[in-house]
Amino acid sequence: MTKVIAIVSGILFGYGLALSGMLSPAKVIGFLDLTGDWDPSLAFVMGGGLIVTVISFRLLLRLPHPLFGDKFQVPNRTDLDKRLIAGSATFGIGWALGGLCPGPAISSLAYADPRIFIFFASMVAGIWLAKTLLPQRAQSAVAN
Amino acid sequence: MENFTPFTSLSGGIILGISATLLLMSGRIAGISGILGGLIPPASDDKSWRVLFLIGLVTGAALFPLVGGDTDYIDVNPYNFEESIHYGILVLAGLLVGAGTNIGAGCTSGHGICGLGRLSARSLVATLSFMASAIIVVFVIRQITGG
Numbered sequence: 001m002t003k004v005i006a007i008v009s010g011i012l013f014g015y016g017l018a019l020s021g022m023l024s025p026a027k028v029i030g031f032l033d034l035t036g037d038w039d040p041s042l043a044f045v046m047g048g049g050l051i052v053t054v055i056s057f058r059l060l061l062r063l064p065h066p067l068f069g070d071k072f073q074v075p076n077r078t079d080l081d082k083r084l085i086a087g088s089a090t091f092g093i094g095w096a097l098g099g100l101c102p103g104p105a106i107s108s109l110a111y112a113d114p115r116i117f118i119f120f121a122s123m124v125a126g127i128w129l130a131k132t133l134l135p136q137r138a139q140s141a142v143a144n
Numbered sequence: 145m146e147n148f149t150p151f152t153s154l155s156g157g158i159i160l161g162i163s164a165t166l167l168l169m170s171g172r173i174a175g176i177s178g179i180l181g182g183l184i185p186p187a188s189d190d191k192s193w194r195v196l197f198l199i200g201l202v203t204g205a206a207l208f209p210l211v212g213g214d215t216d217y218i219d220v221n222p223y224n225f226e227e228s229i230h231y232g233i234l235v236l237a238g239l240l241v242g243a244g245t246n247i248g249a250g251c252t253s254g255h256g257i258c259g260l261g262r263l264s265a266r267s268l269v270a271t272l273s274f275m276a277s278a279i280i281v282v283f284v285i286r287q288i289t290g291g
Contacts (some may be wrong), residue, residue: 002170006193007238010200012163013174013253017209018215020156020230021149026219030147032275032282033288041153046256048157049164053261056165061262066171074262075249080269088255088270089249092277094240096285097233099222101246101252103176105238106198108218119238126227126242127177127184129182134247136186 001068005141014107020045023108025099032096147217157257164258167197176201177250177256223289248273 021027021041030039065071081144100108100119108116159165164174170194178240179197208213221230245251248270252261259267 002193003194003196005166005170005202006172006196007203009163009167009174010197010223011204012166012200013176013197013206014201014206015208016156016163016204017201018156018205018213019159020153022156023215024218024220025189026165026222027147027217029222029282031213033286035283036286041147041149042159044150044153045160046252046260048154048159049161049257050157050171052158052287053164053257054163054263057168057261059256060165060168060185067169069169071171073169075264075266076274077266078264080266083247084249084266085273086259086271087244087246088250088273089244089248090240090275091161091244091248092274093281094237094242094244095252095274096278096281097240097272098237099220101235101241102180103201103251103253105241106180109199110206112201112219113220114290115234115259118236119241122235122238123239123242124180124184126239126244126257127181127246128242129239130167130243130246131184131186139264144214 006069009057017103017107018031022101022104028099028101028104029096086109160253160257162263164253164261167255168258173254173258174249175250175258177242178249178254225283244274 017023023046027039028042030040031038060066061074078099098119102123103116105116106122109120145175167174172194180196181195183191223231250267250270255267260271
């Protein structure tokens with residue numbers, strides 16, 4: 001059952017990204033371009049997602065264990081450390097340069113654009129470098 | 145604001161929320177960078193659901209135009225970089241996104257939709273960090289390219 005959930009959830013996510021506009025780097029940059037020709041659409045993507053998750057996560061995480069599975073693999077750290085902030089800020093720089101974050105970069109492989117493959121391969125290399133060069137924390141590996 | 149698409153963006157966002165809800169029913173968080181990261185050496189033990197989710201991710205995007213969705217809006221080179229420069233920028237951008245999301249333990253989905261969904265302070269700080277740095281970088285590039 002968890003395998004069926006994984007693939008159905010993935011299909012929904014990929015379709016949702018395509019519908020939302022997130023698959024276009026130009027649309028992402030338009031959203032980040034506050035002082036230019038600002039396109040606020042992508043705030044509606046996060047808003048739409050949060051309308052659902054703020055309610056559903058609250059209800060689901062009250063359960064002693066998942067409906068389909070043994071235990072919740074949810075991050076349990078609450079401290080704010082430098083790695084969280086520096087890593088996220090680094091991600092933001094790359095996001096602004098390419099207009100792609102991980103979900104859209106993977107989904108867009110469907111459209112066979114060589115530029116997406118270049119970005120995807122570099123992203124995989126970036127993850128590998130970080131995992132290889134920096135000490136990993138067990139919890140952050142589960143986190144996201 | 146001629147490209148403003150509040151209804152499709154909201155609908156797409158709601159579908160992302162439903163997807164994240166479904167995945168949480170199996171105990172997992174829909175953080176794409178982490179799902180991919182678990183497959184990259186040293187990989188985690190639970191590879192099968194990760195591979196299935198990522199196959200679904202590509203399949204969902206592939207289905208979109210087949211059921212009448214419009215993909216003409218996709219523009220991969222928003223700054224109109226010359227081709228060779230754009231390839232170099234994409235390599236740099238990919239490295240920064242990969243390393244940054246691994247170090248910062250999440251991306252737009254894991255922190256932005258799932259983490260904020262469970263009211264995590266870490267995810268709020270992470271989301272503000274990547275939004276702020278991205279907005280600054282776009283501003284700087286706009287100043288340099290004059291666009």
